[in-house]
Amino acid sequence: AKWGALSAGVNPCRGIKRYREEMRERLLSAEEIARLGKALADAEGGSGRDWRPINALRLLIYTGARLSEILTLQWGWIHFERSFARLPDSKTGTKNLPLPEPALKLLHEISRQHGRESKYVFLGKSKDSHFNSIQKPWQRIRLKARLPDVRIHDLRHCFASTAVSHGESLYLVGAVLGHRAASTTQRYAHLSMQPILDSANRTSSRLASLMQSFRERDAS
Numbered sequence: 001a002k003w004g005a006l007s008a009g010v011n012p013c014r015g016i017k018r019y020r021e022e023m024r025e026r027l028l029s030a031e032e033i034a035r036l037g038k039a040l041a042d043a044e045g046g047s048g049r050d051w052r053p054i055n056a057l058r059l060l061i062y063t064g065a066r067l068s069e070i071l072t073l074q075w076g077w078i079h080f081e082r083s084f085a086r087l088p089d090s091k092t093g094t095k096n097l098p099l100p101e102p103a104l105k106l107l108h109e110i111s112r113q114h115g116r117e118s119k120y121v122f123l124g125k126s127k128d129s130h131f132n133s134i135q136k137p138w139q140r141i142r143l144k145a146r147l148p149d150v151r152i153h154d155l156r157h158c159f160a161s162t163a164v165s166h167g168e169s170l171y172l173v174g175a176v177l178g179h180r181a182a183s184t185t186q187r188y189a190h191l192s193m194q195p196i197l198d199s200a201n202r203t204s205s206r207l208a209s210l211m212q213s214f215r216e217r218d219a220s
Contacts, residue, residue, distance in 0.1 A: 025187070026154040027161045032147060036061075039145035043137070052122045053137035055110055060152065062103040064159030064177050067152055069097060072130050073121045075111075080104060095178045164188040167195035 028036070044054050059070050069087055078085045083104060085097040099107070110121060117123060122131035134152070142150050156177070163173045174185035 025157050026150055028147075028150065028154070028158045032145070032150075033061075033158065035145040036141075036147060036150075039141050042144065043141055050137065051110075051114065052131045053134045054141075055106060056122050056131065056134060057138065057141065057152075057155070058106055059103055060155045061158065062100060062106065063097060064156050064163075065097055066156065067134070069095075071122055071132055071134070074119045075116050075121060076119060078107065078121075080107075097178070098176050160185070160188050165194065167198075 040054055040058060043049055044051070056070050059065070059073075060067065063070070073085060073087075077087060078099070083099050085099060087095045087097055107121065118127045118130075120130040124130045124132065138152055142148060160173055160177060163176070164170065170182070170185045170188065173188065174182060177185070179185045
């Protein structure tokens with residue numbers, strides 16, 4: 001007490017107003033995704049370029065996975081014939097990561113070109129370590145694509161927003177991304193208005209057509 005020490009169980013932050021945290025989401029347009037694809041292709045074609053960050057970024061785009069899930073991915077976890085990887089220690093616990101066709105094709109190509117010397121798909125400095133030096137290559141690639149404000153995690157948002165804006169259900173998108181709470185996926189709900197409007201237009205047009213057919217029949 002003499003030195004101002006607090007008693008056990010007293011929260012020193014009590015009464016301090018917290019800063020409001022704002023969700024930051026940077027969504028990519030179709031044109032920006034095309035620029036990113038070209039930047040990755042150009043980087044791959046450069047002499048002496050490291051294949052690991054380029055293909056890790058592609059796999060992030062194709063799967064919507066978290067960066068840690070891709071960098072620590074092991075060959076033994078991948079079920080090629082069933083198109084998924086069983087991740088034993090994801091952020092949300094054990095998780096099945098769906099591997100769509102572009103992702104599977106990329107993984108087959110990595111295996112063919114670089115072998116499976118390590119248990120990790122993206123091997124590190126030794127056979128028992130995984131690659132983790134992705135930030136500097138990403139800085140170069142995103143500048144080449146003229147996307148200086150895009151973070152690696154935004155590629156996960158890109159997958160989710162693309163799925164929802166093309167009519168995929170929030171439930172399925174959440175399942176693909178491994179969201180534990182539905183509220184996490186719900187933030188993309190505003191993007192699904194166009195598919196909903198398209199559905200409403202199709203239904204309304206059918207009803208209008210039926211109503212018109214009755215009028216035409218009565219007139220005859």
